[in-house]
Amino acid sequence: MSVRLLLAESVSSSTLTTDRLVATAAAFxxxxxxxxxxxxxxxxSRRRTVVALSAGAIGVLVGVLVLATADGxxxxxxxxxxxxAAIVFGLAAVVLGGLAVAHSRRAA
Known part of the structure; x- marks a missing residue:
């Protein structure tokens, strides 16, 4: 019975669900x-630094939200x-943006 239930809950890999769409957008x-x-x-560039930090923070927050609400x-x-993926890429963006801030402050 539990095997049938488990198979019934999974969807095709090509099916685009709302959760997958949100997670994919956050990853991008x-x-x-x-x-x-x-x-x-x-x-x-100050503008690029702000964009990197903002996009990274948004990616991490949405990625955590998706994982917190996931049922399986x-x-x-x-x-x-x-x-x-959104969490990993978001953390990379925040780290790179932070390094860019530190680099620009040393150069100034």
Whole structure:
């Protein structure tokens, strides 16, 4: 009985659920923040630094929210994989943005 229940709760990998959409959007925002943070570190820009820090924080917060509300693990349609990706990319963006801030303060 529990095997049937477990199989009934999982969805196809190609099915786009609301949770997967939110988690994927958060992962893309966080990834864009990480890329912007790397660019801010390469060339000092206050705007890029703010974008990297903001996008990273948003990615982490939404990723944590997705994981906190998930009912199951990967493959259940709850956006768990995207939530973890958003957290990883968001933390990378925050770290790169922080390094860019520290670098710009040393240069000034």
């Amino acid at each position: 925002v966080a990834l864009a923040g990480a890329v912007t943070g790397a660019l801010a570190l390469a060339r000092a 693990g990967p493959g259940t349609g709850n956006g768990v994989v995207g939530g973890y």
